[in-house]
Structure formats: structure tokens, C-alpha cells
Amino acid sequence: MDRMKDRLDALWVEYREATPDTDAGPNFMPQLWQKIEARRVETTSVFRRLAQICVMATIALALVISAVLIPRSNYEEVFYSGTYVDILAAEHSNDYVEALPAGDYR
Amino acid sequence: MLVDFELIERARSGDDSAFNQVVQAYRKRILGTIARLIGRPEDVEDVGQEVFLRLYYSLDQLRTAEVFEPWLYRLTVNAAYDYLRKQRRRHESRMSDLSEQQVMMADAAAGGKRDVEETRRTKIRETVHDLLGKISEEDRILLTLKEVEGLSLKELEKIYRVNENALKVRLFRARQRVLKAYEAGEPEVGG
Numbered sequence: 001m002d003r004m005k006d007r008l009d010a011l012w013v014e015y016r017e018a019t020p021d022t023d024a025g026p027n028f029m030p031q032l033w034q035k036i037e038a039r040r041v042e043t044t045s046v047f048r049r050l051a052q053i054c055v056m057a058t059i060a061l062a063l064v065i066s067a068v069l070i071p072r073s074n075y076e077e078v079f080y081s082g083t084y085v086d087i088l089a090a091e092h093s094n095d096y097v098e099a100l101p102a103g104d105y106r
Numbered sequence: 107m108l109v110d111f112e113l114i115e116r117a118r119s120g121d122d123s124a125f126n127q128v129v130q131a132y133r134k135r136i137l138g139t140i141a142r143l144i145g146r147p148e149d150v151e152d153v154g155q156e157v158f159l160r161l162y163y164s165l166d167q168l169r170t171a172e173v174f175e176p177w178l179y180r181l182t183v184n185a186a187y188d189y190l191r192k193q194r195r196r197h198e199s200r201m202s203d204l205s206e207q208q209v210m211m212a213d214a215a216a217g218g219k220r221d222v223e224e225t226r227r228t229k230i231r232e233t234v235h236d237l238l239g240k241i242s243e244e245d246r247i248l249l250t251l252k253e254v255e256g257l258s259l260k261e262l263e264k265i266y267r268v269n270e271n272a273l274k275v276r277l278f279r280a281r282q283r284v285l286k287a288y289e290a291g292e293p294e295v296g297g
Contacts (some may be wrong), residue, residue: 008288012253015234018227021138024151032129032155036162 108132111171118165125165129158136182143186143250144193145235156185176264179257183247183265190243240287245280252277 108131116124137154141147160181168177238246251257251265262273 014230016254018230019142021134023134035159
């Protein structure tokens with residue numbers, strides 16, 4: 001076991017010597033900056049797309065809200081189109097009849 | 107530190123020329139570490155660019171310039187780990203062994219007198235890559251950093267952000283596993 005451990009330790013040292021640090025090729029830095037720019041563009045386009053989605057969703061929501069609320073408000077306008085006195089008169093048109101005793105119309 | 111704190115601060119604040127200088131200072135060392143971690147020379151530059159790309163977009167998260175080196179090593183470890191996991195998924199590890207053997211055979215067939223020392227080094231690299239291919243990516247990276255890169259426990263603590271005892275346990279277990287794989291393989295080289 002110890003013999004194997006010693007051999008393994010020696011192997012690590014040999015491996016370190018067999019793989020010395022080597023510098024990058026001439027294209028390393030230009031390619032790195034290309035990747036940085038590509039990531040930046042990608043991030044920007046993601047935000048732009050998100051913004052577009054938000055704008056579209058807002059417009060769609062506004063259209064839906066207007067489609068639902070505008071006809072309803074028009075209906076309510078029709079319903080309350082008379083003056084306050086007219087509406088009261090319409091709602092209580094039978095009150096006078098009920099208030100008078102039966103047969104006393106003359 | 108290969109660069110002064112002021113240069114890192116400048117890079118942090120968005121100075122691209124300062125970032126360039128930081129990359130140039132650490133490039134060789136980081137590429138060497140990656141080469142020993144992943145064992146595929148043809149992919150070293152790609153992984154190295156990924157490390158520096160991550161560095162560029164995470165420099166603003168760096169608390170102080172003093173912790174720059176452990177931070178950079180951490181990014182290196184993460185990029186190597188991601189690469190090794192992808193490789194394992196693609197089952198390409200055998201292909202890399204083959205490619206080096208094929209190069210050797212092509213050289214021999216061409217009648218070139220391959221340097222004896224280089225042949226020995228290639229054999230050592232193959233043995234170690236084969237051995238490390240038998241253990242997990244986590245063990246592989248930890249052992250390479252400790253045994254091959256020669257990082258101290260203190261340095262590893264900063265990279266892994268764990269305490270010394272936890273690290274010792276991890277190292278002990280990783281050593282046991284690699285020793286077991288080494289015994290099972292009984293390679294011809296190794297001292």
C-alpha cells in the first residue's frame with residue numbers, strides 16, 4: 001500500500017513536469033474580446049426582447065381592458081342618461097297611485 | 107500576486123486595458139492549470155477564454171482585490187468542472203486518449219525519430235489522464251490542485267470556501283479513491 005502511495009506521489013511530480021505551462025496562441029485575446037462582445041450583445045438583446053414583450057403585453061392588456069370597460073360604460077351612460085329627477089320619477093312612478101286611496105281618482 | 111491591486115481595481119471599474127493586462131499576466135498560469143485539470147490540449151484555450159469571460163462579467167462582485175487570486179482559481183475550477191462534466195456526458199474521454207495515440211502512431215509511421223523524453227512524457231500524461239478519468243470530477247480537480255499544482259490547504263480553503271477539517275476529509279477520501287484506481291490499473295510508469 002505504501003509502495004503504491006509512493007509511486008503515485010512520484011507520478012504526480014512527473015505529471016507536473018510533463019505538462020509545463022504553455023502560453024496561448026496569437027488569437028487568444030482577439031477571440032476572448034469577441035466572446036465578451038457577443039455576450040454583451042446577447043445580454044442586451046435579451047433585455048431588449050424583454051422590454052418588447054412588456055410593451056406588447058401592456059398594449060394587449062390595455063386593449064382588453066378597453067374592450068371590456070368601454071361598452072359597459074356606454075351601457076351605464078344609456079342607463080343613467082336622464083336627469084336625476086327623471087330617474088326618480090321613473091323609479092317611483094307608481095308611488096302616487098299606491099299612496100292614494102282606492103277609487104279616489106276624481 | 108502577479109499584478110498590483112490598483113490594476114485589479116481599475117479592471118473592476120470597467121477599464122478594458124487594465125483587464126487586458128490582468129489577463130496577460132495570469133493567462134499562462136491559468137492555461138497551464140486548465141491543461142493539467144482537463145487533459146485535452148486542444149480545448150485548453152476555449153476553457154481559458156471561458157474563465158476570463160466569466161472573470162470579466164463577475165469582476166464587479168469581487169469584494170476586494172486581495173481575494174482576486176482565489177477568486178480566479180475558483181472560476182478556473184468551475185469552468186474545468188463544467189467542461190469535464192460535459193465531456194463525461196459526451197463519452198469523449200476515450201476519443202482524447204485515442205487522438206494522442208494516433209498522433210504517436212502517425213509519427214512512428216512517418217519514420218520520425220520521436221524524442222525519447224517526449225515519448226515518456228506522453229506516456230505519463232496518458233497514465234495520469236486515464237487514472238483521473240476513473241474518479242469523479244470533484245476528486246480529479248481537488249487532487250490535481252493539491253498534488254500537481256501544489257496548492258496549500260490555506261489556498262484551497264479560500265478557493266473551496268470550506269474549513270480546513272472538511273477539506274482534509276475530502277482530500278483523504280479522494281486520495282483513497284485514486285489509490286484504489288491506481289492499484290487496480292497497475293500502470294507501467296510512475297517511478
